Structures are given as structure tokens and as C-alpha cells.
Amino acid sequence: MIKQIIKKQALLFIRNPMQIVLLIGLPIILIFILGNALGGTMDGSSSPINAKIAIIEHQSETKQIQQLLDETNGEPINEHTAIGMTPIQAFTSLLQHESLEEIITVEQIPLEQKQNALQDESYTAIIEVPPSFTYDLLSHSLLEKDEAPVLRIYENEQQPIATSIVSDLVDNFQHQLTLQAFLKQQSIDQQALAVESSIFNATKKTINQTNTISASAYYTVGMTVMNVLYIASTIGAVAFMEKRMYVFNRIIIGDISRWVFFTGVLFSGILFSFLQIMIIFTFSWTVLDVSWPNISDMLLVSLAFSVAVGGITVLLTAVSYRLHSETITNVFSNIIVVLMSFVGGSFFPFGNYSSLVHALGTITPNGAGMTAYLSILKGESFMDVSTHIIYLVLFGLTMTVIAATSFPKRGQSI
Amino acid sequence: MLELVDLSKKFHQTYAVKNMNMFIERGEVIGLLGPNGAGKSTAISMMSSLITPTTGDVRYLHKSILKSPSPLRKVTGIVPQEIALYDDLTAEENLAFFGRIYQLKGKALKRRIADVLDVIGLTQRSKDLVKEYSGGMKRRLNIGVALLHEPELLIMDEPTVGIDPQSRTHILETVQRLNTEKNMTVIYTSHYMEEVEFLCNRIYIMDQGQLIAAGSKEELKQILSSEKIISIQVTNVKETFTHALSEHPLVNNIKMKGKEIKITVDKKANLFPILIHMTEEASIELLSIHVETPTLEDVFLHLTGRALRD
Numbered sequence: 001m002i003k004q005i006i007k008k009q010a011l012l013f014i015r016n017p018m019q020i021v022l023l024i025g026l027p028i029i030l031i032f033i034l035g036n037a038l039g040g041t042m043d044g045s046s047s048p049i050n051a052k053i054a055i056i057e058h059q060s061e062t063k064q065i066q067q068l069l070d071e072t073n074g075e076p077i078n079e080h081t082a083i084g085m086t087p088i089q090a091f092t093s094l095l096q097h098e099s100l101e102e103i104i105t106v107e108q109i110p111l112e113q114k115q116n117a118l119q120d121e122s123y124t125a126i127i128e129v130p131p132s133f134t135y136d137l138l139s140h141s142l143l144e145k146d147e148a149p150v151l152r153i154y155e156n157e158q159q160p161i162a163t164s165i166v167s168d169l170v171d172n173f174q175h176q177l178t179l180q181a182f183l184k185q186q187s188i189d190q191q192a193l194a195v196e197s198s199i200f201n202a203t204k205k206t207i208n209q210t211n212t213i214s215a216s217a218y219y220t221v222g223m224t225v226m227n228v229l230y231i232a233s234t235i236g237a238v239a240f241m242e243k244r245m246y247v248f249n250r251i252i253i254g255d256i257s258r259w260v261f262f263t264g265v266l267f268s269g270i271l272f273s274f275l276q277i278m279i280i281f282t283f284s285w286t287v288l289d290v291s292w293p294n295i296s297d298m299l300l301v302s303l304a305f306s307v308a309v310g311g312i313t314v315l316l317t318a319v320s321y322r323l324h325s326e327t328i329t330n331v332f333s334n335i336i337v338v339l340m341s342f343v344g345g346s347f348f349p350f351g352n353y354s355s356l357v358h359a360l361g362t363i364t365p366n367g368a369g370m371t372a373y374l375s376i377l378k379g380e381s382f383m384d385v386s387t388h389i390i391y392l393v394l395f396g397l398t399m400t401v402i403a404a405t406s407f408p409k410r411g412q413s414i
Numbered sequence: 415m416l417e418l419v420d421l422s423k424k425f426h427q428t429y430a431v432k433n434m435n436m437f438i439e440r441g442e443v444i445g446l447l448g449p450n451g452a453g454k455s456t457a458i459s460m461m462s463s464l465i466t467p468t469t470g471d472v473r474y475l476h477k478s479i480l481k482s483p484s485p486l487r488k489v490t491g492i493v494p495q496e497i498a499l500y501d502d503l504t505a506e507e508n509l510a511f512f513g514r515i516y517q518l519k520g521k522a523l524k525r526r527i528a529d530v531l532d533v534i535g536l537t538q539r540s541k542d543l544v545k546e547y548s549g550g551m552k553r554r555l556n557i558g559v560a561l562l563h564e565p566e567l568l569i570m571d572e573p574t575v576g577i578d579p580q581s582r583t584h585i586l587e588t589v590q591r592l593n594t595e596k597n598m599t600v601i602y603t604s605h606y607m608e609e610v611e612f613l614c615n616r617i618y619i620m621d622q623g624q625l626i627a628a629g630s631k632e633e634l635k636q637i638l639s640s641e642k643i644i645s646i647q648v649t650n651v652k653e654t655f656t657h658a659l660s661e662h663p664l665v666n667n668i669k670m671k672g673k674e675i676k677i678t679v680d681k682k683a684n685l686f687p688i689l690i691h692m693t694e695e696a697s698i699e700l701l702s703i704h705v706e707t708p709t710l711e712d713v714f715l716h717l718t719g720r721a722l723r724d
Contacts (some may be wrong), residue, residue: 004514008500008507015502015543246498250559253462254515255487 001256005264006271012238013272019234027227027280034223034347035216035288051124051162052105053095054117058128061088064135072143087137088129091173103165118154124162127170128152141177213377220284221373222346224277225305225366226337231273232309233333236316239265240326248321262314262407266400269313273306293379301372301385304392308365311399318403340364365395415440415599416461416486416567421470423456430456432623434470438601440566443593445614446603447714453623454603455495458571461601462492486567491560493570497552498559501545505536505555508544509562516563526562533588534558550581557585561592568592569601574609586612607711617710621718634713641666643712644677644685647701648693651675655696662688669715676706678716 095106109117117126136149155163242248251261284290292298319328343360344367361367372388418436431453438444448454459465461472463483472479474486499508509527518526531537534554557573574582592598604610610617619627660668664685667678679685693700
């Protein structure tokens with residue numbers, strides 16, 4: 001009979017394409033949207049900060065260096081050393097470095113456009129290089145002549161984070177320039193202080209030396225554990241409909257134990273949750289290339305999580321039968337799932353920022369399931385996920401026991 | 415076959431059924447009549463072992479079913495008031511699901527499904543989803559489910575509510591055929607007196623949780639044997655007239671329906687001259703007047719003071 005109850009539930013799913021779209025299609029769409037929208041933020045490949053910097057030079061830097069070379073007749077600066085001492089070019093190159101290209105956009109604009117640029121709110125900062133800046137700077141640092149020149153920076157107060165980044169970069173560059181000048185004055189070879197870059201040859205790892213998780217993988221897990229919870233409310237709602245429409249009573253009068261029906265609902269919850277997880281994971285594997293380092297661990301977690309969802313399914317069924325109302329199922333699907341998903345980290349890893357949210361998240365089945373799945377994706381060992389598996393199974397069993405105690409006993413239904 | 419002994423069911427402080435006694439012999443068609451809220455569905459739930467009575471007993475073949483309902487359940491088919499079917503399954507799939515509940519499987523299940531579809535006249539539509547059915551077809555399938563395991567006792571709780579006359583006739587004829595051909599015992603509750611009159615050998619009348627009368631159709635009509643009903647039609651109904659009429663010592667009861675007034679009087683009472691005098695006095699034109707034979711509806715009205723569908 002349990003098989004018939006499951007078969008009936010499968011037929012009801014198949015006959016309701018809208019339900020399938022909501023249970024399977026929606027999480028897939030959400031994985032796409034969130035994976036793409038927040039992908040850069042999560043894997044560090046894009047930044048929400050975008051600083052646009054304008055550089056206005058009053059005078060050509062090359063001409064200034066040539067002037068200095070002509071005046072000093074190559075002593076102490078010769079053509080070779082002067083080439084390495086082009087501060088504005090070096091600074092521009094720094095700002096345009098590939099590591100900063102996601103954050104900073106640099107534009108060289110002519111002096112005549114200065115007023116327009118100052119009016120333009122899109123600029124984070126405008127750096128004005130005064131006439132003979134490079135000449136004065138080199139004269140000051142290498143020949144110990146004149147006052148140090150001043151670089152004028154106009155900052156956009158409406159972009160405080162971006163301006164502070166620009167400011168830090170200028171300070172840092174100034175520090176580097178001073179150090180460089182000092183080394184030259186002391187005739188110390190700069191290369192002697194340089195660290196050979198080839199000694200760093202690490203792959204991208206997290207602080208715990210585990211694999212990083214892409215946004216697609218994160219949201220595959222996040223949206224799956226969230227949407228699987230809707231299996232509980234969907235089957236719970238069908239079970240209540242069966243009571244309201246006398247089908248349950250018909251089953252009882254057919255001399256089938258209510259516990260057979262109860263077990264049928266439990267197994268339906270477990271089986272369809274597991275199937276939903278497998279369908280979404282298969283899709284994300286084939287389309288989004290989200291692969292599992294350890295498939296058996298993933299299957300175990302999925303089974304444990306399905307047991308937890310099965311427990312919730314029978315609990316919702318039992319409570320709605322007890323209260324003669326569908327309210328609990330509606331509250332669960334409309335409010336509780338969203339809250340659980342929020343603290344469980346389905347939308348964003350909020351737990352990383354709040355220990356309270358993290359603690360709450362791990363006691364939710366979706367949060368525990370998510371942590372377990374992410375551990376597998378990071379390549380952690382079975383021991384690391386086994387605690388979550390045990391928790392999920394115990395959670396499911398506890399829900400089932402509570403449901404069984406509150407399920408109407410013989411003679412109570414009508 | 416089935417016996418209800420001092421059966422009561424109390425919900426909070428209210429008795430839904432109180433001290434109900436009833437017996438049903440094999441092969442009988444029993445009618446259970448009563449207005450909404452009379453307690454019929456609660457009584458049916460208790461006699462089908464679905465809910466436990468507060469006091470009293472239900473006995474099947476002289477054995478209480480309260481502790482072991484299985485013997486009764488195995489031979490009982492129930493047709494609930496609700497359409498207890500899955501809209502998103504076909505008739506065949508619904509029958510297969512419920513057939514498994516009755517422990518039918520394999521070829522036996524297939525044969526029974528085919529038989530039942532034939533009985534309820536849905537063979538041609540067996541592969542259609544139930545949600546595509548008319549109300550009458552759903553009601554027929556609802557009955558079909560209860561017939562799958564060839565029950566000895568069929569309990570039907572208002573099986574014809576909200577359906578077209580054609581489907582209603584089909585259902586009534588099916589029930590009658592099952593009773594005569596298969597000697598199936600039927601308990602039939604309805605709002606419709608004519609259905610009960612057509613089908614039932616014996617009738618129980620319930621009101622406010624209690625049985626107020628029981629017997630064959632003829633026995634029940636005997637309740638009104640000392641009375642007759644005069645039905646009059648008037649141009650307009652005036653309160654002074656109806657008040658004077660109801661207060662008249664010869665009048666036992668009056669019931670109004672539009673411009674028709676039914677007056678219950680003693681069989682020997684001669685009310686005609688009084689009626690003519692009263693209508694003249696009230697300036698009401700008397701359009702027609704005739705004497706009716708009492709119906710079960712009249713009996714019900716007499717016993718409860720209200721019509722069955724009030």
C-alpha cells in the first residue's frame with residue numbers, strides 16, 4: 001500500500017506541470033540568476049567598487065626629463081636611470097595594473113577639460129599634475145634641489161570608499177617613490193631588495209587549504225536545500241486535501257492502518273526530496289559544471305537531508321490533521337522556509353558575518369545540509385560531514401516521532 | 415446485521431447524536447432522513463467505525479466493532495458526501511488506488527475495475543482525468559469506488575447532492591439494482607424525500623441528534639392518518655389571515671410556500687366554510703383549494719415543524 005501511496009503522489013506531481021516548474025525549474029533559474037549576479041562577489045573576480053580616475057598633466061613628463069638631462073649633462077642622472085624615474089607614468093601604470101582593472105578605470109584628459117571633469121560626478125578622483133612636476137620631483141629627490149612638488153587630488157565625497165582606495169594608492173606610491181630615491185642616493189641596488197616572484201606558486205585555496213567554491217556551486221547547494229523544503233509543504237498540502245476530501249477516511253474505512261498512510265507520506269517526502277536533489281544536481285553538473293569530488297558522500301548527505309525533509313512532511317501533515325487546518329503548511333511554505341533559508345545561508349553566507357546567524361543556521365536542516373554539501377565541495381573528509389549527516393537523520397527521526405504522537409489516533413478523525 | 419445501541423456522540427458540550435437505536439437487516443435499504451445538522455453524518459461515521467462514540471455501541475453480527483472494527487470494515491463500502499477522489503488521476507487510476515486499499519490486485523483488480531466502470535456507466539471515459547468530469551460523473555465514480563470490493567453493506571451519505579436529474583436517476587437505479595441483484599444492504603441518507611421513498615424499505619427520521627420516528631413508508635404515513643392536509647392558493651398572503659388561521663381551534667399546523675398555504679387539520683374537521691369566510695373577511699381571493707394525501711415530507715414537517723431542506 002505504501003508503494004501505491006508513493007505512486008499516487010508521483011502521478012499527482014506529473015499531472016501538475018506548474019508544481020514541477022516550481023520545484024525543479026525555479027531553483028534552476030535561481031541558481032542561474034544568483035550564480036551570475038553574485039558570482040564575482042563570491043569568488044573575488046569582480047568588485048562592487050568602481051573608481052574612475054582622471055589624470056590631467058600640465059606638461060609632458062618626457063620633456064621634463066629631457067630638460068633635466070640637458071641641464072645636468074648626465075650627472076648624477078644619466079639617460080638610463082632617468083627612464084626608470086618617470087613618476088607619473090609609473091603611477092598611471094600602477095593604476096592600470098591588471099589586478100586593479102576591476103576596480104579602477106584611468107582616463108588621461110587634457111587640461112582644457114578640467115572644469116568639465118570637476119563637474120562630472122562619475123569621477124572618483126581627479127589627479128592634477130602641475131607644470132614641471134616630474135622635473136621638480138627628480139631635482140628634489142636626486143639632486144636635493146628645490147622644494148618637493150605637490151600633486152593636487154580632487155576627491156569625490158560621494159564615493160568615500162573608492163576615494164579612500166585612491167588615496168591609499170597615492171600614499172603607497174609616494175612611499176615607494178621616496179624609498180626608491182633613497183636607495184638611489186645610497187647606491188643600493190633595488191633588485192637586491194626584490195623578492196623573486198617565482199617562489200610563490202600556489203593555487204587558489206581558502207585559508208583552510210581547501211578548494212574554493214564557485215558561485216554556481218554555492219547556489220546549486222543553497223537553492224537546492226531551500227527548494228527541497230517545499231516538497232514537505234507540497235506533500236503536506238496534498239495529505240491535508242486527502243483529509244478534507246474524505247480520501248483519508250476512505251482509506252481508514254478500507255481497513256488500512258493510519259500508520260500505513262503516515263509511512264506512505266513519510267516515504268513520499270523522503271523519496272521525492274531525494275529525486276529533486278538529484279535532478280537539480282545533475283542539471284548543475286551537466287550545464288554549470290558543478291561536480292562533486294566525492295559522489296558517495298554527496299549521496300549520503302542527500303539521503304540524510306531527504307530523511308529530514310520527510311520528517312518535516314509528516315510533521316506538517318500531522319499538525320494540519322490535528323488542527324483541521326492547512327494554515328501550518330501555508331505558514332511553513334510562505335514564511336518558515338524563507339527564514340530557514342536566510343539563516344541557513346541559501347541566499348548569502350550570512351553566517352560568515354554573524355556567529356548568531358551561523359549558530360541558528362546550523363540547527364536548521366537546510367543549513368546543516370548546506371554545510372555538509374559545501375564541505376564535500378571543498379574536498380573535506382567524510383569525518384567532516386558525518387556530524388551533519390547524523391544530525392540530519394536525527395532531526396528527521398525527531399520530527400517523525402513528534403508527528404506520530406500528534407497524528408490523530410483511531411476514532412478521532414471525522 | 416448491524417445494530418446501534420444507545421449511541422451518542424458529544425462534541426464539547428453539544429450532542430451531535432444522542433441515544434440513537436437502530437437495527438439493519440441484511441438486504442434492507444434503510445433511509446436516514448434529516449435536515450442539515452441533524453446528526454446523520456456523525457451517525458454514519460460511528461456506524462462505519464470512523465469515529466468512536468462517546469457512549470453506546472455499534473454491533474456487527476452481534477459483536478461490538480468499537481475494539482475490532484476490521485470485520486465490519488472489510489464488508490463495508492462508503493460513499494461520502496464529498497467527492498473523495500483525486501481530480502488529477504483518471505477514473506481508472508482512482509479505482510486502481512482505492513482497489514489496492516481493499517486488498518485487490520492483479521487480474522482481480524483489473525476485472526473489478528472493468529465491472530465497476532460498467533455499473534456506473536463510465537467505461538468510455540475511464541482514461542479521462544476526473545477533473546474533466548461533470549458533477550454527475552464524479553458522483554458516479556464516487557459510488558464506484560465504494561463498490562470495488564463488492565461490499566455487503568453500502569453506506570451512502572447524500573450521494574446525489576448537486577447533480578443533474580439524469581445522473582441522479584442513474585444512481586438511484588444502480589442502488590436499486592445492487593440491492594435486488596446482489597442483496598446488498600444499503601443505508602441511504604438524503605435531503606430528497608422522493609429518493610428515500612423510491613429506494614427505502616424502512617426509514618429513520620433524525621432531528622437535532624435524535625431519532626424521532628422510524629418505520630416503513632406506510633407506517634410513517636400512519637402518523638398522519640388522523641389528519642388531512644388542505645392546500646389552498648390565494649392571490650396574496652396577509653399576516654392577519656395566517657395568524658387567524660393558525661390560531662383557529664380546528665387547525666393543527668400551517669405551512670406557507672409563496673402563495674400556497676398547507677393546513678393540517680383533523681381528518682373529520684370541515685374547514686371549507688371557515689376558510690371561505692376568513693378569506694372574505696381578510697379581502698383575499700381564494701384561487702384554489704384541494705385535499706392532499708400525506709407524504710413523507712408532510713410527516714417530516716409534522717414531526718419537526720420544518721421542511722427537510724430548511
